[in-house]
Amino acid sequence: MPELPEVETIRRGLTTRIMGQKIEDLEVLCSKSFIGDRATVVGSAIKGIRRFGKALVIDLSEGRSLMIHLRMTGQLIFDPTNDSRYAAGHPSENFLASLPNRQTRVVITLTNVTLFFNDQRKFGFIKVLPTDTVLLDPFIRKLAKEPWSMEPGEFYAKLQKHNTPIKAAILDQTIIAGLGNIYADESLFMSRIHPARPASSLSEEEARELLESARTVMTRSIESGGSTMATYVRADGSRGDYLEKFAQVFRREGQKCPRCGAMIEKTRVAGRGTHYCPVCQPAPEGWKPQ
DNA sequence: CTAGGATCCTGTCAGC
DNA sequence: TGCTGACAGGATCCTA
Numbered sequence: 001m002p003e004l005p006e007v008e009t010i011r012r013g014l015t016t017r018i019m020g021q022k023i024e025d026l027e028v029l030c031s032k033s034f035i036g037d038r039a040t041v042v043g044s045a046i047k048g049i050r051r052f053g054k055a056l057v058i059d060l061s062e063g064r065s066l067m068i069h070l071r072m073t074g075q076l077i078f079d080p081t082n083d084s085r086y087a088a089g090h091p092s093e094n095f096l097a098s099l100p101n102r103q104t105r106v107v108i109t110l111t112n113v114t115l116f117f118n119d120q121r122k123f124g125f126i127k128v129l130p131t132d133t134v135l136l137d138p139f140i141r142k143l144a145k146e147p148w149s150m151e152p153g154e155f156y157a158k159l160q161k162h163n164t165p166i167k168a169a170i171l172d173q174t175i176i177a178g179l180g181n182i183y184a185d186e187s188l189f190m191s192r193i194h195p196a197r198p199a200s201s202l203s204e205e206e207a208r209e210l211l212e213s214a215r216t217v218m219t220r221s222i223e224s225g226g227s228t229m230a231t232y233v234r235a236d237g238s239r240g241d242y243l244e245k246f247a248q249v250f251r252r253e254g255q256k257c258p259r260c261g262a263m264i265e266k267t268r269v270a271g272r273g274t275h276y277c278p279v280c281q282p283a284p285e286g287w288k289p290q
Numbered sequence: 291c292t293a294g295g296a297t298c299c300t301g302t303c304a305g306c
Numbered sequence: 307t308g309c310t311g312a313c314a315g316g317a318t319c320c321t322a
Contacts (some may be wrong), residue, residue: 003315032299051319052315071316073300103300121299123316139317164293181315243315250315271295273313 002070004054004146004178005221010076011051014058017078018046018110023060025109033105033119036128040064046110052140053177057129065131068117069139073103074124079114142174147214150176156207166202167195168270170214179214182243182250183221185275187213189249194281195269201284220246239277249275265289 022045028034044060049099051057056068069074079099099116100107106117108124117126123276129137129191144150144158155176162169167188170179179187188195193206202210224245243250248258253266262279267289 006315052309069316072314072317120301121314121316123298160293168293171316183315215293272315 002054002074003180003183003218004051004227005183005218007051007054007056007070008222009226011049011056014056014076015049018115019049021046021111022108023108027066027107027109028105029100029107030105030122032122033117033124034126038128039067041128050134053146053173054180055139055143055144057134057140059131063131065129065134067127067134067137067140068126069124070119071121071123071125073120075116075118075180077116077118079116105234122136139173144174144176144177146177147179147211147218150211151209152204155211156202156204159202159207162199165196165269166193166199166210167272167274169199170210171270171272176211176214178218181272182247183214183290185250186217186247189276189281190217192280194283194287195274195276196287197284203276217246218239232267249277251275 016287026038026042028038040062041060041064044062044064046058047061048059049056049060054069056070058066058068060066068074070076077099099114099118101118103118103120104116105119105122105124108115108117117124127137134140139246145154158175159166159169162175164172167184169175169179170184170187185195187210191206191209193202193210249264252264255264256262257264257277257280260277260279262277264275265278268275270273
């Protein structure tokens, strides 16, 4: 579920808290959630934390790395008994009340803190990789540039090649990296583009605006510490607040469009729940809501 | 090669 | 209350 801003928020939180610490133990509670041999990383020290789109890579001593992808419902949470900020401010939802809990898949005991990998749906994973092969991992190898490093002309050229709905195109991590369902809807709303428009139908100007919108919504989100969902918490357990502060259409169906006052609608595009303003984002010819 | 749908899995919620 | 189906902030696999 976390998209680029959430993963970046976690990366920053982890960097200040676990750099240099040693993995004293690593317990796998769900075999599906951990790929590789745990014994090859126990005893290693944490040397760096990188992010590739929505994937996190923790580089260790002894030439190994842990690649983490949270997918829909993954979380990385600090042990509240060892982290003062967590104990002080975390919300009292059940899923945070006690750790480990039913959804805890991997427990990593570090020198000064315990890190829990929780994941309700088990789509996420932690994978051991030799550090020198991280860039060869299929997901990372195919990943496109992130919005800040992609040129508008390059983005436009890519969109020209696809007839899929623009929403499907920007969710495709090999076209542009980092957007998920929230930021896709928000970016399309900001640039007034209907999510069902064929990607190839966007003008060069529209592609430029969409790229700019993606940068804007995700930058804002990172600055506010990621977004809030029932299953998402920051690295220290506190909550992000993007949705309350900034989301204009996501999960706001039936409410007024903040730009024109029309009723925001929810439909299905590319198999995903999709929120948009039917007035600000005119539908393509012949399109009907599902 | 592209495009769309099914699929992995658990949990929640709306509707009967 | 109990059941059932839809759906969920992701990505891959399979099919046509």
